[in-house]
Amino acid sequence: MHIPDAYLSPATEAVAFVVMAPIWMVAVRKTSHSLSSRQTPLLSVGAAFCFAVQMFNIPAIGGTSAHALGATLLAILVGPWAALMGISLELAIQALLFGDGGILSLGANCFDMGFVAVFVGYGLYRLLVGSRSGSGMRSIVAAGVAAYVGTVSASFSAGLLLGIQPAIAHDQAGHALYCPFGLSVAIPAMVITHMLVAGPAEAIITVAALAYLRRTYPELIADHAKPHLGTGLRLARGLAWVLVLTPLGLIANGSAWGEWELTELRRMVGYAPAGIMQAKPIIRPLLPDYGFAGSTGGFLVGLGYLVSAFIGCALVAGFTRTLLHRRTVEPMEQSSPGAPGGSLPDWMVLPNPPCTVSSSHGGPWLERALLRMREKVASSIASETVARQAGLLQSVQPTAKTVGFLILLLSVAVSRSFLVLVLLALAILVSSAASRVPIADFVQRVGATTAFFGLIVAVPVAFQTVSPGSTIWSVFGITVSVGGVHSAALILLRLACGIGLAILWNLTTPWRRLIRSFHSLGVPNLVLTTATLTYRYLFVTVETLADMVEARTSRQAGGLSKREARLYAGTGSAVLFSKSLAFSEELHLAMQSRSFDSFPKSEPSRRLSGVDFVFLLAAIAALAISYGVSGHVA
Amino acid sequence: MGCLVMLLELRDVAYRYVDGAVALERISMTVETGDRLAILGANGSGKSTLLRILNGLIFPTSGVALFRGQELSERALSAPDLKHEFRRTVGFVFQNADAQLFNATVEEEIAFGPGQLGLSRAETHERTHDVMRFLGIEHLSERPPFRLSGGEKRKVAIASVLSMNPEVLIFDEPFLGLDPRSQAWLVRTITQLQSAGKTTIVATHTLDTLPKIADRALVLSEAHQVVSAGPLSPILADENLLRSANLVE
Ligand SMILES: Nc1ncnc2c1ncn2[C@@H]1O[C@H](COP(=O)(O)OP(=O)(O)OP(=O)(O)O)[C@@H](O)[C@H]1O
Ligand SMILES: [Mg+2]
Numbered sequence A: 001m002h003i004p005d006a007y008l009s010p011a012t013e014a015v016a017f018v019v020m021a022p023i024w025m026v027a028v029r030k031t032s033h034s035l036s037s038r039q040t041p042l043l044s045v046g047a048a049f050c051f052a053v054q055m056f057n058i059p060a061i062g063g064t065s066a067h068a069l070g071a072t073l074l075a076i077l078v079g080p081w082a083a084l085m086g087i088s089l090e091l092a093i094q095a096l097l098f099g100d101g102g103i104l105s106l107g108a109n110c111f112d113m114g115f116v117a118v119f120v121g122y123g124l125y126r127l128l129v130g131s132r133s134g135s136g137m138r139s140i141v142a143a144g145v146a147a148y149v150g151t152v153s154a155s156f157s158a159g160l161l162l163g164i165q166p167a168i169a170h171d172q173a174g175h176a177l178y179c180p181f182g183l184s185v186a187i188p189a190m191v192i193t194h195m196l197v198a199g200p201a202e203a204i205i206t207v208a209a210l211a212y213l214r215r216t217y218p219e220l221i222a223d224h225a226k227p228h229l230g231t232g233l234r235l236a237r238g239l240a241w242v243l244v245l246t247p248l249g250l251i252a253n254g255s256a257w258g259e260w261e262l263t264e265l266r267r268m269v270g271y272a273p274a275g276i277m278q279a280k281p282i283i284r285p286l287l288p289d290y291g292f293a294g295s296t297g298g299f300l301v302g303l304g305y306l307v308s309a310f311i312g313c314a315l316v317a318g319f320t321r322t323l324l325h326r327r328t329v330e331p332m333e334q335s336s337p338g339a340p341g342g343s344l345p346d347w348m349v350l351p352n353p354p355c356t357v358s359s360s361h362g363g364p365w366l367e368r369a370l371l372r373m374r375e376k377v378a379s380s381i382a383s384e385t386v387a388r389q390a391g392l393l394q395s396v397q398p399t400a401k402t403v404g405f406l407i408l409l410l411s412v413a414v415s416r417s418f419l420v421l422v423l424l425a426l427a428i429l430v431s432s433a434a435s436r437v438p439i440a441d442f443v444q445r446v447g448a449t450t451a452f453f454g455l456i457v458a459v460p461v462a463f464q465t466v467s468p469g470s471t472i473w474s475v476f477g478i479t480v481s482v483g484g485v486h487s488a489a490l491i492l493l494r495l496a497c498g499i500g501l502a503i504l505w506n507l508t509t510p511w512r513r514l515i516r517s518f519h520s521l522g523v524p525n526l527v528l529t530t531a532t533l534t535y536r537y538l539f540v541t542v543e544t545l546a547d548m549v550e551a552r553t554s555r556q557a558g559g560l561s562k563r564e565a566r567l568y569a570g571t572g573s574a575v576l577f578s579k580s581l582a583f584s585e586e587l588h589l590a591m592q593s594r595s596f597d598s599f600p601k602s603e604p605s606r607r608l609s610g611v612d613f614v615f616l617l618a619a620i621a622a623l624a625i626s627y628g629v630s631g632h633v634a
Numbered sequence B: 001m002g003c004l005v006m007l008l009e010l011r012d013v014a015y016r017y018v019d020g021a022v023a024l025e026r027i028s029m030t031v032e033t034g035d036r037l038a039i040l041g042a043n044g045s046g047k048s049t050l051l052r053i054l055n056g057l058i059f060p061t062s063g064v065a066l067f068r069g070q071e072l073s074e075r076a077l078s079a080p081d082l083k084h085e086f087r088r089t090v091g092f093v094f095q096n097a098d099a100q101l102f103n104a105t106v107e108e109e110i111a112f113g114p115g116q117l118g119l120s121r122a123e124t125h126e127r128t129h130d131v132m133r134f135l136g137i138e139h140l141s142e143r144p145p146f147r148l149s150g151g152e153k154r155k156v157a158i159a160s161v162l163s164m165n166p167e168v169l170i171f172d173e174p175f176l177g178l179d180p181r182s183q184a185w186l187v188r189t190i191t192q193l194q195s196a197g198k199t200t201i202v203a204t205h206t207l208d209t210l211p212k213i214a215d216r217a218l219v220l221s222e223a224h225q226v227v228s229a230g231p232l233s234p235i236l237a238d239e240n241l242l243r244s245a246n247l248v249e
Helices: A010-034 A041-056 A073-077 A080-098 A106-129 A137-163 A183-216 A218-224 A230-253 A257-269 A277-288 A296-329 A366-386 A398-414 A418-432 A439-462 A482-507 A513-518 A525-555 A562-593 A612-631 B047-054 B080-091 B106-114 B122-134 B149-162 B180-195 B232-238 B241-245
Strands: A056-062 A065-068 A470-476 A478-481 B008-016 B022-031 B036-041 B064-065 B090-093 B168-172 B198-204 B216-220 B226-231
Touching: A010 A080, A010 A106, A010 A230, A010 A398, A010 A525, A041 A073, A041 A080, A041 A525, A041 A562, A065 A183, A073 A106, A073 A137, A073 A183, A080 A106, A080 A525, A080 B022, A106 A137, A106 A366, A137 A183, A137 A296, A183 A218, A183 A296, A183 A562, A366 A525, A398 A418, A398 A482, A398 A513, A398 A612, A418 A439, A418 A482, A418 A612, A439 A482, A513 A525, A513 B226, A525 A562, A525 B090, A525 B106, A525 B216, B008 B047, B022 B047, B022 B064, B022 B226, B036 B047, B047 B198, B064 B080, B080 B090, B090 B149, B106 B122, B106 B149, B122 B149, B122 B226, B149 B180, B168 B180, B180 B226, B226 B232, B226 B241, B232 B241
Parallel strands: B036 B198, B036 B216, B090 B168, B168 B198
Antiparallel strands: A056 A065, A470 A478, B008 B022, B008 B064, B216 B226
């Protein structure tokens, strides 16, 4: 669900920041009141856990990816405001360090995956649980339902933001400049993949983690499940009600997003999103179960969503039953420690009886995703060494660098000219060489991230499905148009430049300096301390996960059935959470015993000098050129 | 029979971790059924890395690792037949017990292995409780494994491998953190397993108990190479060798 920079117009991104600013401010105020010192590691581990959960993703048509969030779980454990803060920090780390999700689109991403997911999820949870304390079985099931709905709502919100792009940002010829898919594609693409895949995953993770934490860390659940957050709670409940009523409204109205858009939007903005009409027959078959939408009436569309939701809920219910069933085993009476000894049991003296190989597969994608994740984290460690070398960008003062990079990102976002983007890309390459960044690795990282986010959007754009224009060639009824290729290349190039800038920034700035620059730009200390802890725990969580996978590999003789894979994902994530929590509690104690109180230590930054001004001027010049050349000014 | 097929064999194996750290250089070795092998070497000499290769968890950067004549590679181990045969034959107790535990409770942890062997529910249950009784950890059965004491964790890790009843048992520093009574028990258990015909490979720094559980040794130098391999007693008697490998002061 991470939206990269290239898919949202700068206007949308700005609005999202404006909306998020007061929300973040409230979150910081609330958190500084309620976060006891023991909760800070909990929040950071929670955020690191969300990071790990979100790495297991599948690409979704509409331009981003589908994955679980961990939002409702975190909200139940630390309260909605702290959860909002944790998820925002985790998204910021992903954007700044790993190029997942844009930096300028951070506001929008925090709105979807932070605000919407947390408050819908938590609100619905409180609504379902009522005023009882939150440790009964009923509340765990409620959490599962809430997590499911919260994730789907977040995906809806992301689909909405993406889907309005063709209408609000296109050039004179009607070529899309940012996300090329209209509401009728973006919303079902996001919502249905989340209803069928990511939503159930989120529910499973939430239910399993809560059921497990209830036994391993009962104090956690007891402490934070009490209704204790006035405004947050009211807000959350309100959102949840809106949400519950929405599908009813859809059906009752006989209208749905898909239909609403073409007629209404044309009137509203005087523009029919280019090529959306042609898009339908081509994009449709690519989506499982998408055949529902766009059929005769809004009723069927609503029905399509309901059926997907039903399947998703059935998956969740099935899993919850297995889980609860397993838990009804009576605990053995506690005997006292026995002495080790005696002779070997008989079966240990004999060889194992022969047995047949179970032929079920599955699971390797988990391992592959984990490998990807480990590589990323390893490359982040490696980047700290690059950041400590002497080099061009390393010598720029951190605060000036932060401001400069933000301006550069903006100039990529507003540019509509091929030439300007190519020049920017060259400038990025030259300055990374001057900063002694290993170029081959750098290009490969940028390329891989661009491909992951970009191809699924660029390919349909190049074909004449979403862009009008003169045809280059046409085979099998699929046409490639000049305009389409141009749009696709522009989108890919902008994506690559944005990701390249983010990675270059990260590669040339050690974490401590980055944090200090945010400090001098006025970001509160609490936020930076939590961010730094989250960053530390990220490594712990990923290593713990890698250990668990290796330990399992060592004893795993057979394959995994579908059911086992679900159970694995559920209990695995619950154990991961508890394990990293246990470990980070020790880490926190270790830090305290060496008298840690907060990051960053007030260490004065260097004063601005020549190189800083040159860098800032270059960034401003890039923005001016990019803005001017792109026809914003007539 | 023709030529003899070794249970486990390494041919000219080298290993480098992703960050470029060299962990092993030019290692060749063989393990036959019934062997009682010890791996010796100073901290960081590559013992754990060697054992992880023997357990098919990581794969040589160069050279080959063979199991009953078949190459152990990522590809080969993704084939269900080889994977099944290999995993039920070779069991590995990690150096870091914490890292080895991934299940929700101690009982599930120990039952995981037998479940993989296709044993019935009743047999799995029986094995799990036999092993817990054998190690004196029945009282821990419902506890989450990562909230145990250091020694308790190690016992659970050992139990989780014993319950699979593998023919080859690899132990990485198994005595770490065990109280004296439990250490003595583990030495006894390893010898009992050996007389039941199991093959054992133990990496350790505890030289005094070594003669009871091994009769052959492989010594790794700090340059990550084999400096000596052969019968245990001459190696333990060779002061110069032990000093050069930093095993004695
Ligand atoms: N995950 C890893 N990443 C990078 N390097 C590693 C990793 N694990 C081990 N190493 C390095 O590989 C070398 C061999 O490590 P290994 O753990 O095999 O040593 P060991 O002989 O088991 O030591 P010890 O007696 O301390 O357990 C060491 O130099 C170590 O620093
Ligand atoms: Mg070791």
